[in-house]
Amino acid sequence: MTLLAIKDLSRHFSSGGRDVTALNEVSLTLSAGETLGLVGASGSGKSTLARILMRLIPADKGTIRFEDEDWLALSGAELRRRRAKMQMVFQDVLGAFNPRATVASVLDDPLRIHGIAPKAGRPKEIAALLDRVGLPAGYTTRSIREVSGGQRQRIAIARAIATRPSLIVLDEAVSALDVSIRGKILELLVELQEERGIAYLFVSHDLAVLRAVSHRIAVMDAGRLVESGTARQVIETPRSPAARALIAAVPRLVTGMPEK
Ligand SMILES: Nc1ncnc2c1ncn2[C@@H]1O[C@H](COP(=O)(O)OP(=O)(O)OP(=O)(O)O)[C@@H](O)[C@H]1O
């Protein structure tokens, strides 16, 4: 089932007398429960796509269908309600949270706002979320600033799954983590997908990360989507110069390609 269909999405920016076409007629689809890896050099437009999808910035033109609705036409209370179904995990989680917030309040917010659990039931729900992402229940009283980068990313994932989304957009969500911690977080994400059928739009400049989690990979270059295929196709037989350049930059990427 097609969960998400992006068609001819474009966006330009003008700043300091410079005009940048950040997105140039990008089209892609994502099925329920699928991971699409979105890769491209710095400045190729990946975050712009993610931000338009999350309705953080508008598009110049193009359409987005999500769960059979005209996603860009939603506004007000209806958009707030539907947002539960599309969540995001950023690289800079500290920047996204109030640094003085406690872990409990970070997880309480989505439960309250989206009416997932009544007030009396929320502590239990928060404990279950923490448990699911591998953190002890005692973490509820800690401030978000006190926990490690990997733990913070687990909390961001807990917050993202709290509203039972069908899609999570991850923008460089593991890029700042040490390799060993990164592997554990990727394992958690794959488990959650198998358990709950969540689709991921997994934005990363790192093809080794995308190889580990993606069913399909799409390649961006200067605002355009230049190639897409199964993870294996794109990594083993890349067609575009952009994909070839990204692959050449990662030694030993092609050997040991897992079956997906
Ligand atoms: N708010 C903005 N104002 C002006 N230009 C912007 C703005 N946001 C993005 N751009 C420009 O749009 C282009 C695409 O940027 P974007 O952040 O989407 O790239 P990216 O693929 O996410 O890069 P990175 O891998 O470095 O995160 C870049 O040229 C960037 O400078």
Ligand SMILES: [Mg+2]
């Ligand atoms: Mg980016």
